[in-house]
Each structure stands twice: as C-alpha cells, then as structure tokens.
Amino acid sequence: MEKSPLISVIVLCYNQENTIGRTLDSIIDQKTNYSYEIIIGEDASPKDNTRAVCEEYAIKYPNLIYLMPKQANKGLLQNYSDCILQSKGKYIATCAGDDWWSNPDKLELQVSFLENNNDYGVVYTDLSVINVDTKEFLKDFNTSNHKHMPSGEIYKELLFENKISACTALFKKQLFLENVDLSEFKSLGFIMEDYPMWLELSNQTKFKYLPVSTSTYSVGDGSLSNNNEFGKIEEFELNCNLIRKHFISKYPLNGIDDRYLDRNLYKTLVLRGTVRKHYNEARFYAKKIQINSVKDFMLKTICFTPAIFLFSKYLKHIKCA
Structure with a gap:
C-alpha cells in the first residue's frame, strides 16, 4: 500500500x-x-x-x-x-x-x-x-x-x-x-x-x-497589494478592513472596534496615496480622520499644504506604505 x-x-x-x-x-x-x-x-x-x-x-x-x-x-x-x-x-x-x-x-x-x-x-x-x-x-x-x-x-x-x-x-x-x-x-x-x-x-x-x-x-505594479493605481490600492485596503471587522466581531479585543479600524484604514490610505503622489485621494481620506492627537493634526495639516510633496519624498525614502 x-x-x-x-x-x-x-x-x-x-x-x-x-x-x-x-x-x-x-x-x-x-x-x-x-x-x-x-x-x-x-x-x-x-x-x-x-x-x-x-x-x-x-x-x-x-x-x-x-x-x-x-x-x-x-x-x-x-x-x-x-x-x-x-x-x-x-x-x-x-x-x-x-x-x-x-x-x-x-x-x-x-x-x-x-x-x-x-x-x-x-x-x-x-x-x-x-x-x-x-x-x-x-x-x-x-x-x-x-x-x-x-x-x-x-x-x-x-x-x-x-x-x-x-x-x-x-x-x-x-x-x-x-x-x-x-x-x-x-x-x-x-x-x-x-x-x-x-x-x-x-x-x-x-x-x-x-x-x-x-x-x-x-x-509588480499591477498586483492588488503593490499597485500604483490608487483604485487598486483602495480596493485592497478596503477589503483588508472588511476582513478585520469580521474578525474583531468574532474575536473581540478591548479597545478595538470598527471606528478604531476605520481610523487606521484612513491613515493607511493617506500614506499609500501620498507616497505614490495621489495627492487628491490622500486628502480625501485625510478629511475623514478625526483629530485625537497631535500626530493626527500634523498629518492632516501636511496633506493640505505644500509640505505634502516633501512628505511624499520622505515616505518613499523610508520605503513606507
């Protein structure tokens, strides 16, 4: 056998x-x-x-x-x-x-x-x-x-x-x-x-x-997880967030809820949009971030000033997002 x-x-x-x-x-x-x-x-x-x-x-x-x-x-x-x-x-x-x-x-x-x-x-x-x-x-x-x-x-x-x-x-x-x-x-x-x-x-x-x-x-630039087309980036990150929301409802963790996950999603899309020079899309998601800290305030401020161009170069330098 x-x-x-x-x-x-x-x-x-x-x-x-x-x-x-x-x-x-x-x-x-x-x-x-x-x-x-x-x-x-x-x-x-x-x-x-x-x-x-x-x-x-x-x-x-x-x-x-x-x-x-x-x-x-x-x-x-x-x-x-x-x-x-x-x-x-x-x-x-x-x-x-x-x-x-x-x-x-x-x-x-x-x-x-x-x-x-x-x-x-x-x-x-x-x-x-x-x-x-x-x-x-x-x-x-x-x-x-x-x-x-x-x-x-x-x-x-x-x-x-x-x-x-x-x-x-x-x-x-x-x-x-x-x-x-x-x-x-x-x-x-x-x-x-x-x-x-x-x-x-x-x-x-x-x-x-x-x-x-x-x-x-x-x-490659054509993959969902690594794409220069913001629509594909958005699709991927939104789906990841959908997955996270499902599991946080199934296996809850203290202090983490849908609002918490959405805030992280918006910040991720701001960073991924900025590093790829999709500035309008980055600003769209920056508007959704409620200011709860100095870091939140700084991120939103950067997105709506010329500093966003320098920020994009910095993010690319450190290979972020």
Missing part, C-alpha cells in the same frame, strides 16, 4: 507561463527527509500556455505532481479549496506560480519544527522580494527592514498588518479543515485567502517565525 505524503505543496497559477517552471523546479529541488506531493491548481489561464507547461511537469514527475483537472475558471478561493481537498498531506505549504522557494531546506526546517512542537500549528519565515517591473531585489526582506515578526499568540499583531507571506508558510492541514471555511470567506466578499486564514488560525494555535529566508516573492 502506497504511503501518503507528509506534506502537500499547493501551487496556484494563472497566466504564468514564463514563471511556473521556475516555481515547480524550486519545489522539486527541496532537500527533505519528509515525503511530499505537489498539487497544481491551474485556473484556466486564457492568455498563455501555463497549462501546457504544467502538463509537461505532471508527465515528467507522475509520482510527485498532480495537476487538477481542467475546468472553467474558478477564482482564487475555490481553486485553493479544491486543491486542499485533493491533498493527502498532514501539512500544507503553498507557492504561487510567480514566486519560488530559494532555500532547498525550507520544508525540512518547517516540518521538523512542527513535528517537535505540538502546540504550534503554523510556521513561517523571512523572504526575499523582487519587483518584476523595476528588477529591484531585496534579500532577507524582514531582516533588512528591521521588522518585528511575531511568534506565539499573534492575533492582535496580525489584525493590524498581515506580516505573513503565504509562500513562506506551512501549516497543519487538520487545523485548516476544522476552522477555515473558504466558501464563507467568499460569501463575505473577501478577495484573498491567506489573510483571513491567518486571522482565524491565530485564534486556534500558536505561530512560529523562523528568521531565515526561504522564499522569493514577486511583486
């Missing part, structure tokens, strides 16, 4: 013909004592030959790769859900078709930790970031930016910022099956799967951050 793999690696891809091979090679090259499988969710890419590349890999590695059957486009949440239901592993890792694992010991490090620490259910790591438009490459992103990366019970910290890049994470499948309902996320209007998933799981288990870079994450 064939033994089930310990790890299932889910690869979601869509119009990524030029990068999916690199992604799959980086997973195949993992050096681990633990068995794993690769589940590819190719979501009916209409513009290129992504599926043809995936089919080549599935034929070449029949005992390692399972390519989900060809269907009409499902969308991110349904595609991810179907891949998890197909998976056989105790642990789940994910990697999008334009990212890749730059550390061959990723799975070994993470599974070894979870196998020896039963009170933890999710482990994530540092990463490198490449901007596919500017070709700017930043190694060890969290370390380079001196970011505090939480471990243990991290719900409150996650509520204000999603610090976990999905391509770096590995989690227990059973925790997901018992607590995460992607169809509910979809019905609530969430446009992403990872952030609400982390918020739910952070109320069920401990998270562990390993300060070693394992993955390279691709960003």
